Amino acid sequence: MRLITLNATVTASNDRDAAALREKLVSRGTLLVNVMSAAGSGKTTLLSRLIRDLPDVKIGVMEADIASDVDAKTIEALGAAAIQVHTSGMCHMDAGMTAAAVEAMDPSLRLLFLENVGNLICPAEYDTGAGLNLMLLSVPEGDDKPLKYPLMFQKSDALVVTKTDTLSYFTFDLEKCVERVKKLNPAIRIFPVSAKTGEGMAALEAYLRERLAALTEGTDHA
């Protein structure tokens, strides 16, 4: 497993870098998915499930963390391509860092996940160049998170509500949560799932396949 240590790109041109990376990946037919959430909401568990459920899709994962390589090792054990990215203490990935990490991955991968650093604040502020921003909110975190971290919900194309198998245990009002999220971002797609039981995974997987197909169609016409 490779470990890359990155420093923040000190440029004011993050948006330009992001646009360039997005264009490059689209032309290559790779869907880069920026996966964001708080620490402990189940990003690696969800990705592990997707890798098992989508054996026909060439998947790679870039695990960004302050320290450790436990997540990349987990992914690699499933047979998917994985690299660990250390962010030198940075609380997010920017476009330059993402581009450097992408360089280390096999260009023939179709679905490339960037598991961003675990927090609901900083990653929302930086366009990584991803074609899809996917955020996770786990049931134990609480249904008030859209009120507290609105930007993350506004910047995401899709929200995966994880650990739904624990809904009976926690006071989490899914309907109220959806309402709060839709108020911030009417176009967002919401997928309640349990990566443990598999509940809801089919809808999320269909969505990812659809986005992947749209990307390839887009490339054909480009």
Added chain:
Amino acid sequence: MRLITLNATVTASNDRDAAALREKLVSRGTLLVNVMSAAGSGKTTLLSRLIRDLPDVKIGVMEADIASDVDAKTIEALGAAAIQVHTSGMCHMDAGMTAAAVEAMDPSLRLLFLENVGNLICPAEYDTGAGLNLMLLSVPEGDDKPLKYPLMFQKSDALVVTKTDTLSYFTFDLEKCVERVKKLNPAIRIFPVSAKTGEGMAALEAYLRERLAALTEGTDHA
């Protein structure tokens, strides 16, 4: 309820500001507790329980958030002094911001909690001037967090492992977690609690009373 919007103090003197605030609070007999954790690990629920369990202690809470005032309203409903601090998008509180928030609180408060912005990264990097750094890790987040966010565990005087009532539901190895934490910070005090059932709260409350008593003794000899 008061709402304060703060911008980061743009000075290189955060450590000096922190030391000055700490000295001021000690001389006043106020224990400032900097409460740090990921989003959704139960900071407000824990503080609510402490307020109910320690009716003889004058408690105040400063709730730092990017947006919303739901936490300050929850605390205020319990009859404790509370202010909401908006951090203008900043992912942490620094010493200058904390000092400004403290100014808005009744100086006769004995136990003053700063509920820092919810993430395990940035708050660990800034000394707020607190007399006690208390971090929370909730069982649903997972026992691997010390591996991923070592700095937060190194900077904390005490770790509260929250939501222990869910231990049977999640694969969280408390013993392994304690071992990982002690390796990073041998002096740290660890309190597994459930604010829901009350399990473990007595030990945490005794610890806070002890720290409060030590502060007053310190002041007498100063």
